[in-house]
Amino acid sequence: MGGNGLSGVVAAFAALVSVAVLGYVIGVIGLLRASDELVLSRLAFFVATPALMFATVSRADLGALLSPVLLTEIIAVAVTQLVFVLVAKLLWRRTTGQATIGALASSYVNAGNLGVPISLYVLGDAALVAPILLFQLLVLTPVSFLILDKGSRSPRAALLLPFRNPLTVASLLGLALALSGFSLPVTVMRPIDLLGGAAVPVALLAYGLSLYGSRRAASAPEEDGVGKDIALAVTLKAFAQPALAYVTARFALGLEGTQLLAATLFAALPTAQNIYVYAVTYDTGRRLARGAVLLTTGLSIPIMTAIGAVLG
Numbered sequence: 168m169g170g171n172g173l174s175g176v177v178a179a180f181a182a183l184v185s186v187a188v189l190g191y192v193i194g195v196i197g198l199l200r201a202s203d204e205l206v207l208s209r210l211a212f213f214v215a216t217p218a219l220m221f222a223t224v225s226r227a228d229l230g231a232l233l234s235p236v237l238l239t240e241i242i243a244v245a246v247t248q249l250v251f252v253l254v255a256k257l258l259w260r261r262t263t264g265q266a267t268i269g270a271l272a273s274s275y276v277n278a279g280n281l282g283v284p285i286s287l288y289v290l291g292d293a294a295l296v297a298p299i300l301l302f303q304l305l306v307l308t309p310v311s312f313l314i315l316d317k318g319s320r321s322p323r324a325a326l327l328l329p330f331r332n333p334l335t336v337a338s339l340l341g342l343a344l345a346l347s348g349f350s351l352p353v354t355v356m357r358p359i360d361l362l363g364g365a366a367v368p369v370a371l372l373a374y375g376l377s378l379y380g381s382r383r384a385a386s387a388p389e390e391d392g393v394g395k396d397i398a399l400a401v402t403l404k405a406f407a408q409p410a411l412a413y414v415t416a417r418f419a420l421g422l423e424g425t426q427l428l429a430a431t432l433f434a435a436l437p438t439a440q441n442i443y444v445y446a447v448t449y450d451t452g453r454r455l456a457r458g459a460v461l462l463t464t465g466l467s468i469p470i471m472t473a474i475g476a477v478l479g
Contacts, residue, residue: 179288179289179475180289180468180471180472180475182288183284183285183288183289183371184468184472186367186368186371186372186375187371187372187374187375187378187468188375189372189375190371190372190373190374190375190376190377190378190379191375191376191378191379192375193372193375193376194375194376194378194379194380195379199376201376201377201379201380202380203376204373204376204377204380207369207370207372207373207376208280208370208373208377208440210365210369211279211280211365211366211369211370211373212279212280212333212334213333214362214365215362215363215364215365215366215369215370216279216280216283216333216334216337216363216366216370217333217334217336217337218337218359218360218362218363218366219283219287219293219362219363219364219366219367220283220293220297220300220334220337220338220341220363221337221338221340221341221359221363222341222356222359222360222363223287223292223293223294223297223341223363224294224297224337224338224341224342224344224345225340225341225342225344225345225350225351226345227292227294227297227341227345228294229345229346233298234295234298234426234429235416235420235422235426236295236298236299236416236422236426236429236430236433237298237299237302238420239412239415239416239420239422239430239434240299240302240412240430240433240434241302242411242412242415242419243274243408243409243411243412243415243434244274244275244307244408246407246411247270247273247274247403247404247407247408247411248270248271248273248274250273250403250407251266251269251270251273251274251399251400251403252266252269252270254399255269255270255396255399259395259396261396262451263314263317264314264315264449264451264452265396265451265452265455267311267314267315267451267452268315268442268445268446268449268451268452268455268456269396269399269400269452269455269459271307271311271438271442271445271456272400272404272438272442272452272455272456272459272460273399273400273403273404273408273438273459274307274403274404274408275303275307275438275439275441275442276299276303276433276434276436276437276438276439277436277437277438277439277440277464277467278296278299278300278303278433278436278439279300279334279370279439280370280373280374280440281370281374281436281437281467282296282299282300282433282436283296283366283367283370284367284370284371285432285433285436285471286429286433287367288367289428289432289475290425290428290429290432291425295429296433297338297341297342299433300334300335300338301335301338301339303439304329304332304334304335305329305335308328308329309328309329311445312328312445315445315449315451316449374464377440377464378464378465393454393455393458396452396455397454397455397458397459397462400438400455400458400459401458401459401462401463401466404437404438404459404463405435405437405462405463405466405467405470406470408434408435409431409432409434409435409470409474411434412430412431412433412434412435413427413430413431413434415430416430416431427478428474428475428478428479431474431478432471432474432475435467435470435471435474436467436471437460437463437464437466437467438456438459438460438463438464439460440460442456442459442460443456443457443460
């Protein structure tokens with residue numbers, strides 16, 4: 168774990184929150200505009216975080232990558248998605264597209280921009296989040312696209328889409344290197360490590376700046392009836408999913424220590440911002456996706472800090 172007991176967990180969260188708060192302050196004083204969050208996010212997503220994931224996974228203990236934490240997350244995701252779809256389809260008569268976006272908003276975690284910092288600084292190993300990131304990109308994303316496309320995209324095209332994601336490619340390349348037992352020369356890894364070192368601070372600054380932008384956007388009017396969809400998605404994502412992960416990890420799988428903390432923290436991560444991108448792309452559930460991203464993002468830090476304090 169990234170520290171000694173409770174004090175280490177709290178200190179790790181304090182460091183992460185401090186950098187995120189700095190990003191918020193930068194937005195408030197106008198040093199960067201809220202729209203600049205996109206630039207920082209793209210830098211983290213396309214350059215720094217892939218470098219960090221490649222370097223970390225390539226050196227990782229394969230046992231950590233194959234930990235039961237992933238099984239815990241899959242179970243929690245399946246249950247929360249099922250609950251949302253049943254309520255949305257049977258009670259509220261939502262379309263398949265709206266129900267799909269809602270199911271994703273209820274379960275698809277921000278494993279990149281926020282999961283990597285949590286994994287590295289709180290749990291002490293950035294590789295712990297890699298299986299969840301790959302599961303989302305290689306399984307949840309293509310399946311969701313096939314549903315949202317309504318047959319307009321071939322299964323082969325949907326399956327290939329995740330491989331355009333730099334985090335997927337970098338993690339898989341790192342995994343291949345770890346499996347081979349081959350180590351790249353220091354002169355090759357040094358610039359990769361240097362870029363990877365920027366991933367966490369840049370992602371956290373972008374996260375803080377996005378909270379400033381979220382505060383300004385929160386006053387936008389909602390579509391009729393979408394408020395209850397947002398409330399259900401936020402309740403499932405922020406509270407039910409981490410609770411399900413904890414119960415599954417602790418009582419069904421018997422996990423303890425870092426693995427129990429990891430399973431619960433990863434499930435408590437906020438809704439990933441790319442769910443809003445998917446909603447815009449398919450022109451369905453935009454307000455639902457935006458509201459879920461904004462509210463779970465605001466709730467996530469206090470919830471995860473409390474989880475770290477209790478389980479750390």
